[in-house]
Amino acid sequence: MNGLELVxxxxxxxxxxxxxxxxRVKHEVRVILGPTGSGKTTILNIISGLSKPDxxxxxxxxxxxxxxxxxxxxxxxxxxxPFLFPHxxxxxxxxxxxxxxxxxxxxxxxxxxKDLGIWHLCDRRIQGLSGGxxxxxxxxxxxxxxxxxxxxxxxxxxxxxxxxxxxxSDLRRVLxxxxxxxxxxxxxxxDVYALADTISILYKGRVVYDDTxxxxxxxxxxxxxxxxxxxxxxxxxxxxxxxxxCKKGITRFKYYxxxxxxxxxxHVGSRVGILIRPEDIILSRQILKTSARNLLHVKIVHIEKPxxxxxxxxxxxxxxxxxxxxxxxxxxxxxxxxxxxxxxxxVIFKASxxxxxxxxxxV
Amino acid sequence: xxxxxxxxxxxxFSLCLITTIYxxxxxxxxxxxxxxxxxxxxIGRPAVINAFLLSASTATISTLLxxxxxxxxxxxxxxxxxLQGISILRLIVFLPLVLPPLASGAxxxxxxxxLSPIMKMLPIPDVTQSISGIVIAQAYVASPxxxxxxxxxxxSYDESFERVSRVLGKTRLQTFTQVSxxxxxxxxxxxxIISWVRAVGELGATMMLAYNPHTISIQIFEDNAIxxxxxxxxxxxxxxxxxxxxxxxxxxYSIRSRNGSYLKVN
Numbered sequence: 001m002n003g004l005e006l007v008x009x010x011x012x013x014x015x016x017x018x019x020x021x022x023x024r025v026k027h028e029v030r031v032i033l034g035p036t037g038s039g040k041t042t043i044l045n046i047i048s049g050l051s052k053p054d055x056x057x058x059x060x061x062x063x064x065x066x067x068x069x070x071x072x073x074x075x076x077x078x079x080x081x082p083f084l085f086p087h088x089x090x091x092x093x094x095x096x097x098x099x100x101x102x103x104x105x106x107x108x109x110x111x112x113x114k115d116l117g118i119w120h121l122c123d124r125r126i127q128g129l130s131g132g133x134x135x136x137x138x139x140x141x142x143x144x145x146x147x148x149x150x151x152x153x154x155x156x157x158x159x160x161x162x163x164x165x166x167x168x169s170d171l172r173r174v175l176x177x178x179x180x181x182x183x184x185x186x187x188x189x190x191d192v193y194a195l196a197d198t199i200s201i202l203y204k205g206r207v208v209y210d211d212t213x214x215x216x217x218x219x220x221x222x223x224x225x226x227x228x229x230x231x232x233x234x235x236x237x238x239x240x241x242x243x244x245x246c247k248k249g250i251t252r253f254k255y256y257x258x259x260x261x262x263x264x265x266x267h268v269g270s271r272v273g274i275l276i277r278p279e280d281i282i283l284s285r286q287i288l289k290t291s292a293r294n295l296l297h298v299k300i301v302h303i304e305k306p307x308x309x310x311x312x313x314x315x316x317x318x319x320x321x322x323x324x325x326x327x328x329x330x331x332x333x334x335x336x337x338x339x340x341x342x343x344x345x346x347v348i349f350k351a352s353x354x355x356x357x358x359x360x361x362x363v
Numbered sequence: 364x365x366x367x368x369x370x371x372x373x374x375x376f377s378l379c380l381i382t383t384i385y386x387x388x389x390x391x392x393x394x395x396x397x398x399x400x401x402x403x404x405x406i407g408r409p410a411v412i413n414a415f416l417l418s419a420s421t422a423t424i425s426t427l428l429x430x431x432x433x434x435x436x437x438x439x440x441x442x443x444x445x446l447q448g449i450s451i452l453r454l455i456v457f458l459p460l461v462l463p464p465l466a467s468g469a470x471x472x473x474x475x476x477x478l479s480p481i482m483k484m485l486p487i488p489d490v491t492q493s494i495s496g497i498v499i500a501q502a503y504v505a506s507p508x509x510x511x512x513x514x515x516x517x518x519s520y521d522e523s524f525e526r527v528s529r530v531l532g533k534t535r536l537q538t539f540t541q542v543s544x545x546x547x548x549x550x551x552x553x554x555x556i557i558s559w560v561r562a563v564g565e566l567g568a569t570m571m572l573a574y575n576p577h578t579i580s581i582q583i584f585e586d587n588a589i590x591x592x593x594x595x596x597x598x599x600x601x602x603x604x605x606x607x608x609x610x611x612x613x614x615x616y617s618i619r620s621r622n623g624s625y626l627k628v629n
Binding site for chain 1: 521523524526527528529530531532533534541542545546548
């Protein structure tokens, strides 16, 4: 099998046991989520060879690498901090792991550095670079070794929010263009939306959930998910589609038969993923003529009991039998609308309401 | 409160002044003993020049040997600090520092002298009264400085730099030479300078193991015994030259090391 396979992997620490763990990572970005101390980093350390498992096997591209020294595994590992070698300049850092005949060629390295927007930094020293630049250099340094799998341990956690957004988009594009199987450990919701193809949730050393992002997002109704993570609730509704129109700061994208409108300019043909907060959604019995640019016809699947402290209720709806949406309205509004399970209603939200959390990668 | 502060400052200043005078005073008084014509004549004495060159060269050899054998031990202490018995190893490293130098010399004489079991077994020429003996004595007493300074230097940066290097395909040896040593460089240089200074100044252990040929310290000891302080002044002058050279190098690397906060850029 191409990609990575963990078979009955097990490691015992005093007071904590990781595994037995079975996991497959093909040519995808697999995001591993889990609370602190659930064993996320330990998994990466074991795969990379920095730590040894007590039992089980690590199969990479069909080869058992469990007992291989880490320098021969051909694995890329990006840590929380970039750990650029301070005694070397930018370019020497990038080519530190370069091997004749195995790593990227000179022109390939140049293209990669240009692609990541760090070519102009080649002659610079490490000192004085921004955190985002350093993490990009650290990524380039790993990529030029042509790793068989990329491991990433919260690489954006120490960066400013403005860098994070740009870097997420660059990361996904670079990884997908090179078709590198990736395991990305995080506890940031934005990382999941921006990067994940598949999701694994780790809890007390075991994988308790393992599926695609799309499937994971369908479990918006918390009662269907016994190990629900904060990641899937309260943040909002995730919708992803292909951009069909972009002009004068307005972008339209298609989600199955629906056309949605958002602010911002994104390339036609690329994919965007948006997040809409439940409190930004307006429910209506009829089609209303308003200034809001988005109107969807949905069916109510479940209305939660009102939350006494806030006086609000969560209304769960389904769009085209595919997409789960949740809206937060006051209990008074629910009573006035007279809505109940099974009713068909309209969801309205402004073009400025969604937050674009995934962008740039075209299918 | 202000008065109390002033009193404290006054006491502090006075104590600092006394200590500084105590440190500088011997350098000033030595000038009294300098007899210019005889100083000029005796500074060129072959015995003095030879002692000076011998000290400088043997201290350099012993420092280089310590670099080869001591730096790896410093690395071991830094990286395997969780290992059982590591504290005992560290105590062993401290031994030459806490032993009186003459006692160290006596131990070395027992270990490497003509009567030692190892020298009887192996076809090695007698090291007593030889340059090899001087190097053995100097390296022994200076070893804690090199080993402990290296340990501190290897502990001064995040071990993850080495992990990154390994992930990037470098072997442990390549990582040691291409990452660990460059990152610990300033600390190691400082350790080497202190070791060298200690080796130059070594007297007790060298006296026991290899009184001849004379190092600069032994030359000072002997000249003072034969002809008093004024005869020893040229030797003292040379030893001061060696020490100040080392002090300048030490200050240079200390400042560089302090300013080299580049280890924290990541």
